[in-house]
Amino acid sequence: DAGVIQSPRHEVTEMGQEVTLRCKPISGHNSLFWYRQTMMRGLELLIYFNNNVPIDDSGMPEDRFSAKMPNASFSTLKIQPSEPRDSAVYFCASVTGVSHGELFFGEGSRLTVL
Amino acid sequence: GDSVTQMEGPVTLSEEAFLTINCTYTATGYPSLFWYVQYPGEGLQLLLKATKADDKGSNKGFEATYRKETTSFHLEKGSVQVSDSAVYFCALSDRNNAGNMLTFGGGTRLMVKP
Numbered sequence: 001d002a003g004v005i006q007s008p009r010h011e012v013t014e015m016g017q018e019v020t021l022r023c024k025p026i027s028g029h030n031s032l033f034w035y036r037q038t039m040m041r042g043l044e045l046l047i048y049f050n051n052n053v054p055i056d057d058s059g060m061p062e063d064r065f066s067a068k069m070p071n072a073s074f075s076t077l078k079i080q081p082s083e084p085r086d087s088a089v090y091f092c093a094s095v096t097g098v099s100h101g102e103l104f105f106g107e108g109s110r111l112t113v114l
Numbered sequence: 115g116d117s118v119t120q121m122e123g124p125v126t127l128s129e130e131a132f133l134t135i136n137c138t139y140t141a142t143g144y145p146s147l148f149w150y151v152q153y154p155g156e157g158l159q160l161l162l163k164a165t166k167a168d169d170k171g172s173n174k175g176f177e178a179t180y181r182k183e184t185t186s187f188h189l190e191k192g193s194v195q196v197s198d199s200a201v202y203f204c205a206l207s208d209r210n211n212a213g214n215m216l217t218f219g220g221g222t223r224l225m226v227k228p
Contacts, residue, residue, distance in 0.1 A: 004157075033215075042220045043158075043203065056215070091157050102148075103216060105157030 002026075004106035006092050012112045018080040021109045024073055025094030033103065034067055034077050035091040043091075049075065082113045116141045120204050120219035127194055127226050135189040135222045137178075137204035145206040147171075147180050147187040148216070152201045161189075161202070199226045 005024040013019055025032050033048040047057040052069045060067070064083070069075040079086055089110050093103040121136040139145065146165045150158040162171030167182035176191045187204060204219040 043218050045215070048215060093157075102160050102163065103150075103158070105159065107155075107157050 004092055004094050004104050006090075006106035006109050008109055009107065010110045010112075012114065013082055014114050015083055016081045017113075018078065019082045019086075019111060019113075021077040021090050021092075021111070023075045023077070023092030023106060025075070025092070026104055027073065029094035029096050029104070030072070031095045032069060032075050033093045033095075034075070035093065036088045037091060037108070038088045046077070046090075079111075082111075084113045087111055087113050116145070116206060116208055116217045118204050118206055118217055118219035120202075120222050122220070123201075123223040125222060125224045127224070129196055129226055129228050130193045131226075133189070133191040133194045133198075133224065135202055135204075135224070137187045137189065137219060139185050139187065139204075139206050139217075141185075141206055141208050143208040145208045147178070148205040148207070149176070149178055149187070149189050150203040150205060150218075152203065152221070154200070158203060194224070194226045196226045196228055199224055 004026055007022045030051050034046040036044045036046055044059055046059045047067045048055055049069045065079055067077045089108040091105050091108045093105045095103045118139045148163045149161040151161045152158045161176055162173040164171040164180035167180055170179045178187050178189045180187055201221045201223045203221045205216045207216050
């Protein structure tokens, strides 16, 4: 299996621009997570989906952030408008319903907002 | 709620030194415990796990024992190598949580010098 695939790997944009990060989970995995990692705050859970349905989005920092999972093989995390404090590495992870905690992470999308 | 506490880093060791990274947890249910490792520029990957009290997880020379009486899951390695330099995350998954959600510690950076 190709693993969790994220794109883009690197994104540099200017403040106010819209940013869309994409994730393809491992086939057959029914839970998907979006995390953000920064030096200051460490690893933060933003939102997770079960069977394409958002279950907990309490970690989404504000209304500028939104996430969708239109089908089992694709998810997006959108930031509109972006701000410099959104600069971070964003990770997507997926897991099967029975693996109980063995998350598989993508390589991350490094976002820099100027 | 559930929480995981790790020793703060960075931990700097010479090659072939003994490694211990402390991890303690609080959980309302019966958690499974995990250590994840993040190499530079990569996503997190599962290093080892233990699903019940007194279980020992092991992989690549690393070990951790699930100690219910002390609510701990300390990571150890007898002889570290430069290639072990990474950030290590302790995590738990509460079996009462149907969403497979992990609670992560803050991470401990390990630097091994030749």
